[in-house]
Amino acid sequence: MNQQIQKLRDQFSENDDFFMLQDSFLGTPVVLLGLKSLIDVVPMKLSLQTYHAAAIESHITLDAFKKVLGEADEAVGAHEIYGSILNGKLFIYFEADDSFVIMDPIPRALNRSIETPINENVMQGSQSAFTEDIATNVGLVRKQLQSDHLRVHTHTIGTEEAKDVALVYYEGRADMDFIRRIERQFAQNKNKTIENLQQFSKEILGFPTWSMVSKFNQTELPQEAAHSLRKGRVLLFVDRLPLALVTPGMLWDAFCLDSDRNFPLPLMLFLRTVRVLGALATLILPGLYVALVSVNPEVLRIEMALSIAQTRAGVPYPAIIEIIFMFVVIELTIEASFRLPKTIGPTITMVGGIILGQAAVQAKLVSNLLIIILAATTIANSTIIGLQQSLALRISKYVVVVLASMFGVLGILEGMLLICGYLGSLTAYGIPFVGFPNAKSEANRG
Amino acid sequence: MKHTWMRAVGIAIAVGIAALLGGCWDNRDIDHRSLPVVMGVSLSKDKYEVVLQIPETSSKGVNLRILKQKGRTINQAVDKISERMESSVDLLHLKVILVEKGYAQQGLTDSIASFMRSRDISPKTIVAICDEKLDPFFDYVKKSMTPRGTTLYDCFEKNAGWNPQMSLTRIWEVYRSIHSYTRDVAIPIIKSGRNGTIDYLGSAIIKNGRMVDQITPEETLLFNSFNGHSAQGKIEVMDKASVMILRSSMRHRSKIVQGTPYLYVQITVKVSIVETKGSVTSQSINQELEKILMKRFSGMLRKSQTREADILGLGQYFRNKIPRTQLRVWRESYLPKLRMDFRIKSIIQNDGYTKLS
Numbered sequence: 055m056n057q058q059i060q061k062l063r064d065q066f067s068e069n070d071d072f073f074m075l076q077d078s079f080l081g082t083p084v085v086l087l088g089l090k091s092l093i094d095v096v097p098m099k100l101s102l103q104t105y106h107a108a109a110i111e112s113h114i115t116l117d118a119f120k121k122v123l124g125e126a127d128e129a130v131g132a133h134e135i136y137g138s139i140l141n142g143k144l145f146i147y148f149e150a151d152d153s154f155v156i157m158d159p160i161p162r163a164l165n166r167s168i169e170t171p172i173n174e175n176v177m178q179g180s181q182s183a184f185t186e187d188i189a190t191n192v193g194l195v196r197k198q199l200q201s202d203h204l205r206v207h208t209h210t211i212g213t214e215e216a217k218d219v220a221l222v223y224y225e226g227r228a229d230m231d232f233i234r235r236i237e238r239q240f241a242q243n244k245n246k247t248i249e250n251l252q253q254f255s256k257e258i259l260g261f262p263t264w265s266m267v268s269k270f271n272q273t274e275l276p277q278e279a280a281h282s283l284r285k286g287r288v289l290l291f292v293d294r295l296p297l298a299l300v301t302p303g304m305l306w307d308a309f310c311l312d313s314d315r316n317f318p319l320p321l322m323l324f325l326r327t328v329r330v331l332g333a334l335a336t337l338i339l340p341g342l343y344v345a346l347v348s349v350n351p352e353v354l355r356i357e358m359a360l361s362i363a364q365t366r367a368g369v370p371y372p373a374i375i376e377i378i379f380m381f382v383v384i385e386l387t388i389e390a391s392f393r394l395p396k397t398i399g400p401t402i403t404m405v406g407g408i409i410l411g412q413a414a415v416q417a418k419l420v421s422n423l424l425i426i427i428l429a430a431t432t433i434a435n436s437t438i439i440g441l442q443q444s445l446a447l448r449i450s451k452y453v454v455v456v457l458a459s460m461f462g463v464l465g466i467l468e469g470m471l472l473i474c475g476y477l478g479s480l481t482a483y484g485i486p487f488v489g490f491p492n493a494k495s496e497a498n499r500g
Numbered sequence: 501m502k503h504t505w506m507r508a509v510g511i512a513i514a515v516g517i518a519a520l521l522g523g524c525w526d527n528r529d530i531d532h533r534s535l536p537v538v539m540g541v542s543l544s545k546d547k548y549e550v551v552l553q554i555p556e557t558s559s560k561g562v563n564l565r566i567l568k569q570k571g572r573t574i575n576q577a578v579d580k581i582s583e584r585m586e587s588s589v590d591l592l593h594l595k596v597i598l599v600e601k602g603y604a605q606q607g608l609t610d611s612i613a614s615f616m617r618s619r620d621i622s623p624k625t626i627v628a629i630c631d632e633k634l635d636p637f638f639d640y641v642k643k644s645m646t647p648r649g650t651t652l653y654d655c656f657e658k659n660a661g662w663n664p665q666m667s668l669t670r671i672w673e674v675y676r677s678i679h680s681y682t683r684d685v686a687i688p689i690i691k692s693g694r695n696g697t698i699d700y701l702g703s704a705i706i707k708n709g710r711m712v713d714q715i716t717p718e719e720t721l722l723f724n725s726f727n728g729h730s731a732q733g734k735i736e737v738m739d740k741a742s743v744m745i746l747r748s749s750m751r752h753r754s755k756i757v758q759g760t761p762y763l764y765v766q767i768t769v770k771v772s773i774v775e776t777k778g779s780v781t782s783q784s785i786n787q788e789l790e791k792i793l794m795k796r797f798s799g800m801l802r803k804s805q806t807r808e809a810d811i812l813g814l815g816q817y818f819r820n821k822i823p824r825t826q827l828r829v830w831r832e833s834y835l836p837k838l839r840m841d842f843r844i845k846s847i848i849q850n851d852g853y854t855k856l857s
Contacts, residue, residue, distance in 0.1 A: 348528070360650070367557055
């Protein structure tokens with residue numbers, strides 16, 4: 055037996071799903087090697103037999119048969135062979151002339167089918183969502199955007215642990231400098247291992263770690279992904295991640311969905327206005343409560359001031375403690391409802407939201423008005439698009455609350471200024487986060 | 501890495517400074533502040549008496565607390581009240597300042613100046629004069645207005661109980677009139693009500709911060725419409741009919757001939773008929789209305805001229821015709837000499853839902 059085969063056997067000796075089968079093709083003994091967990095063995099053998107029978111019928115030579123089976127490259131090293139077996143390929147070794155073929159066998163069905171999106175709701179738009187398989191995802195994009203300008207570059211990153219990453223862009227609309235920059239980063243960091251998006255963003259693309267807003271706008275929807283391609287953005291697919299990473303992420307992604315455009319224009323504008331208002335309300339409302347209750351009550355109308363004072367009568371803590379206390383409870387509720395199975399999620403929401411809130415009011419821990427503010431804020435928070443953006447928004451409201459508790463209404467202004475300044479400072483390879491995707495400059499690119 | 505650390509330290513320092521120097525520990529929550537809505541001020545024997553009407557909230561509703569103190573200054577009196585209360589008195593929400601008539605006649609200049617100066621009293625606060633002693637008035641207030649905290653204020657609120665025959669004057673307007681050569685103000689005079697919440701007695705003519713005379717509610721209506729306050733929705737009673745003023749507009753021309761100011765004013769009033777008595781024609785209503793308005797206006801003008809108090813702000817029309825050195829004596833030398841050609845034109849815009857027979 056060949057040395058190479060011996061080596062492979064040693065390498066896979068600790069793996070029980072490794073198989074090594076003896077067979078013969080056209081009278082020549084062969085050894086089939088692969089992983090049972092990735093290759094469906096019985097159909098694989100059936101298909102090999104079909105090939106074999108056809109080869110006997112047409113009287114072709116062994117070399118020609120090798121070509122039918124797959125690529126027969128003598129120059130491939132041991133490491134590549136090892137990698138391709140891990141990748142689910144079948145390794146066929148011909149003992150007679152010490153040659154081998156790497157074949158694409160029938161894989162085990164390890165991917166789920168294309169389903170409706172889970173984390174994003176689509177209103178009147180395409181319902182299919184990305185899956186874990188990178189080829190399927192690229193295929194979905196190709197289906198959505200049938201154009202000869204679409205370009206797909208696939209890279210395998212990592213030596214110890216390989217990960218496929220695909221870069222998709224629309225030639226002629228995307229900023230070629232930006233794409234070259236990403237390609238350069240991929241080439242530079244080819245050997246680094248990526249386990250998650252944090253690492254991907256930091257190690258591979260070199261984005262800063264301590265950024266509140268992700269440089270990628272994540273979407274599950276091929277329609278949105280295709281739309282961003284048309285807008286000149288770049289899509290990144292990471293294998294086993296059912297998401298398209300739209301980069302550079304931009305502020306307006308949080309307010310504009312492509313499927314909005316399936317509505318008449320006034321309705322679309324209304325929807326987008328609502329989202330912007332939701333974001334503003336999330337940032338301002340809690341701060342406004344604190345500012346008006348404890349720092350600047352003169353801003354209120356007297357009737358309002360009296361009724362607020364009445365709801366707060368007997369509440370022991372200052373407004374800032376009160377609001378932070380309730381926000382912590384809300385954050386816990388939200389986090390718990392993510393963690394819990396779908397079946398008991400609603401129960402927790404009810405217990406947390408209604409019963410706890412009502413009880414807190416009755417126990418005179420917090421004021422009635424605060425519960426209203428809290429509910430409004432939590433609802434408004436979810437109007438913007440994308441879980442990550444909404445999370446960033448959820449966190450930034452605390453800045454406003456804290457500043458409002460110190461400087462009142464002025465503090466809200468300061469907080470907003472701080473947030474605007476922060477967003478304004480964000481760039482991805484020189485493309486500003488708050489910029490508008492500008493159609494005019496897109497036409498000039500590429 | 502070093503950069504990150506530096507930045508983290510920088511942020512920590514900024515947050516620390518904000519927390520330590522913000523002074524936010526002095527912020528009082530709204531339920532620990534007493535928010536007086538009405539302040540009464542009177543002066544007797546060189547001592548101010550201050551009465552505060554404070555709505556006290558409880559879980560059941562609003563109670564009114566009336567607190568009085570005397571002091572050398574208004575502030576001292578307010579501080580004394582604050583001392584004696586469990587929460588601090590915050591004048592931020594003061595809406596009405598009620599001045600006893602006697603004090604108004606002595607002159608409000610000092611108090612108005614200090615109200616303007618103080619940071620917590622809003623310059624938008626309404627000034628009114630109380631035609632009785634403050635004690636009985638506030639006793640009446642406590643007795644009759646308890647379920648709601650803001651009743652007295654609502655009487656003056658434009659979107660609540662305000663009527664076009666009430667003058668509505670803010671602190672800043674009084675302050676302006678004290679320092680202006682050519683404009684005086686009218687302040688409403690009220691009294692505890694026999695029927696209804698309060699009795700409105702007309703307006704006080706304030707000249708340089710002192711009350712010098714009084715005009716009736718009907719004259720105040722004209723005063724308001726002359727000053728461009730909406731007189732809309734007001735019912736004007738005559739012998740034969742009552743009409744509602746829908747809108748009024750004014751045109752004027754002024755000139756000075758040999759030191760005598762001449763003013764031509766034409767007011768166009770558009771009315772709607774609300775009620776008629778006996779047989780009337782639109783012509784007779786027009787005539788009657790013009791006559792009545794004419795009479796009232798000349799009465800008011802005469803009062804203004806004899807008291808040398810320019811509540812109509814007539815001097816405003818001459819500001820560009822009299823040199824500033826002379827403007828100083830507008831009230832004394834020019835106003836009494838003013839010749840006015842005053843015309844009223846009334847248009848019946850509609851007869852209501854039925855035709856005038």
